[in-house]
Amino acid sequence: MKRIKKYTLLATTVALALGGTLASAQDFKKYGIDKDVPGACSYASMSKKDYKGRTLSVITHAVPVMGEPTDLHAKQFQELTGATVNVVHVPFGDLFQRIMIPFQTGQNAYDVLFYGSLWSGDFHDYLAPVPKKYLDTAGMKDVTPTYRKVATWGDTMVQYTVDADRNYLKYRTDVFNNPEYKKKFKEKTGHDLAVPKTWEEYDEIANFFNGWDWAGDGKPHFGSAEVTKRDDLMFSAFIDRASAYAKNPNVKGGMFFDLKTMEPLINTPGFVKALEMFVKAKRYFPPGGDNFGLGDEIFSFGGGQTLMSYTWDDAFVQAMEPTSKIRFKVGSSPLPGSHEVWNRITKKWDHFDKPNAPAYVTWGWTSAVAKASKNQDMAFDFLCFFSNEANADHDLQIGRFGINPYRNAHFTKSFWADKMGWGKTVGDQYVDTLLTIDRSKNHVFDLRIPGVNQFMSSMATGVSEAMAGQKTPQQALDDVAKEWKQTVNRIGVDKVRAAYANVVKLEDNE
């Protein structure tokens, strides 16, 4: 480390001596990047900082998703600046409490935090706003508006965008393009086989392709892999399905709650319909599919067991790994929608000729600096270095890192087709899918309000009870609504409303 430090120092001195124009880009190639992109966060800028003798504490997700890039850039940051960076990796399920306990007890435990942005309603008071200097960097300015919104609380940007996530549909192109299957499907159902535009179509297709060997490898294959394990990420899967029925673009003022009264809407017909469909969907899950965590979903679709899947990129990335048996046999598209959407004002189903398919901006990883941190300067430098153009470019190419497009520059088709090696078909479609979601005027955001976990865990419990047949969908969601109401009252109606207003503002494009 010392040697590198000396070397960079020497390089800088020489560069200065030569009028500061000597390109030092090649010095940084050893870090695995293509080329250093000049700017406040670049390798060159960082190598001029001296943080020797200072220590940065970082909490992040388990490796590899987010965890591995954190390690990688921590090490680079260490070498460039002389700082010591300590990183701890925590599985997603335990991350919240591990951050919240120190926050609430006033312990200055971590300088930098990587976590799911859905928690910003709980964390924002404990986070340091991103200083202007970093807001003005080219990298930050290029972040798409959608994900600037995600990083912002009220009018203040409190989270540093290092990733963006969304849920979308993944399917097997080899099956959808197979003429024989197309014919059979038409005969059986009377419909043309096409990428589903509604959940009803999804249902029909998944059911048709369930339980027989459509891949020709001698094993039975199944319709759909979904995240259904109760306290795993099932709440996001349910929101994926429910948005189509419950998020009416013509009705403003909240999808989960009526912003005016703060009455829960979770037991309105839109959600109930989605839950009924979810319960029915069990028939085309693979064995064990009603207890799948995200990891199981990834293995199931990514390993070629199932025809379709939705939620995050991971399953798609797994399928496109160079060693994958189904590489180039997968396609992506925005989530299915619905022709019928509940209107809570008229208390009727509105008909949409073009299916209503809201784009659920499914939280995603974000990062922030703790307000209590005594190393805020160094912490923000680390995050800006972490996400500098060269690093982002590098990280996007490594699927397991879990870093997905969040800057306008990332939506360059040639990048995915050529550099990533996905080819034009898969790559272009991927970019189109992501762009459609990003540019959608009909977004659903997470319930980013204080106590989001309480709301999500009671919703997941209700959904799970209905899936297990312990309650009817209506009964289950009625109970969830009751619990939500109590939770709102306990946390404070005004407090929750104020926070939810932020979310609704984003959803209503105000």
Place this chain on the structure above:
Amino acid sequence: MSADRSKFVFVLPGLIVLVAIILFPLLFTIRVSFSDWDVARPGLDWIGATNYLRLVHDTRFWESFGRLALMAVGSVLLQYMLGFGLALLVWREVRARRFFRVLFLIPMMTTPVIMAVIWRTMFHESLGPVNDLVRLLHFAPLPWLSQAGLAMMSIITVEVWQWTPFMFLMLLAGLLSLPREPFLAAAIDGAGPIRTFLRVTFPMMAPISIGAIIIRLIEASKILDSVYVITSGGPGTATETSSYYIFIRGLRDFQVGYAAALSFTYLVIMAISLTIIAKVLARAMLVRDRA
């Protein structure tokens, strides 16, 4: 130093250290249970017994007790019977008994949170070996984790695998330290193996059995890691136990005050029921000993 004074020298150091470490957390928990400490409101305000009134109506909490009772009592009984059986098997005249003794101890040495992941992969309904074995025996694959009864059985299986060694060790140590004379006497009386067991072995093992059962019940009641990893309480709430429910409320939801009330209630209920269980067991098992 008189015997009367010196007895305190034995007990007090441990007692003082333990109280010093545990007193604050315990009192603090009780205090927190009367507060509204929540994810959005850290700190110790005073809301009286509100949390306790809430938990009275919390059916999920009380239902979880029923499941806990089934899971804890079921798995501990199985562990006891299997552990005793195994201890008897490798007690005497067995080839390579030292090897088997070590082998039987090993599951206890594994980290529950990691082994639970391994077990989940084993029970995986399409990618795991358990259903492979089921298929080999020409049965249809079973929904090990997604059907209420089977999910409960799967978790009990994991618990039995992990903690039978504990019983085994306690009981084997007990068996190995038994004096020989009563067995010789029984042999002279012409008692067969079953009578010897009922008249001699079992009564002599009763005290150690009761201790082992109680301590296992305490530990089994705290079951958390395996539930979390294997089913996360599902399907529905079919495998949700008290401590898992408290975990969800306390650390997932971060309802710190309410979780403290739940825990304190749990502590009281467990202390009372364990005392009763211990008394009942003592009466049932020690009766011959006293006579």
Place this chain on the structure above:
Amino acid sequence: MSALYRILKYAAILLWSAFVIAPFLWALTTSFKTANGITGGPTYIPWLQYQPSLEGWRLLFRSGGGGIQIGGPYLDSLIVTISASLISLVLGTLAAYGLSRFTFRAGFVRNADITFFFISQRIMPPVVLAIPFFLMLQFLGLLDTKFGLIIVYIALLMPIAVWVMVDFFNTVPRELDESAMLDGCSPFETFWRVILPNSKPGLVVAGLFCLIFGWNDFFFAFTLTFTQTQLLPVAIVALNSSVTPWWSLSAAALVSVAPLVAVAFVLESYLSRGNLAGAIR
């Protein structure tokens, strides 16, 4: 003893052995797989059924490259567990001897109640103790240190030591104490010179239990540390990302059980000697 009985006996032993060993064999074979080796359905024999890879094992010893380095956590775990176990064993044995040999009365409190008080410390679900212990260590400035964890572990382990040793001392005949006292030993000398040397099996069992429970604690090791101190289970769980890495967790399970298996051998030999001791007395 009939042949049938012998057959049944060995069948039972072998059946249980298979049950015990199955997860380890599964973990062993899984630890050499990659995602492809898993998604194809259950397979068991490398090369024949799947292409083995050392990736799962490499992840355990690599830092900065998508892995963890378990060397440091291994050492930390050993230090914390052994220290806490030793302290618990010393304090617990003393207390257990006192509780076994003398009568305590204070109001309605009897020996059995004091013993139960020790054991009852284990009833409380750890979930609730997280925040109080956090605040306590914060006050003491011991968060994220090995010393802080040792303190907490003493509270967790001492009850086990007390419980095992009380039961054990109760089986040691009181005549031993009495004859020592008649020879002019003080209570402490009796304990040190006569009882303790005769208590090795009990001490071994109690010590082993302390080691096991300490070594395998995840919860406190997880909540009471930040980035400086990391114990083994916490370090291993850091591999459990969006994809559950069956391979490296399997390897980790095997690595983490290794030192305790060594302990099991030691324990077994003491058990056998305990048998002898029982015969002599």
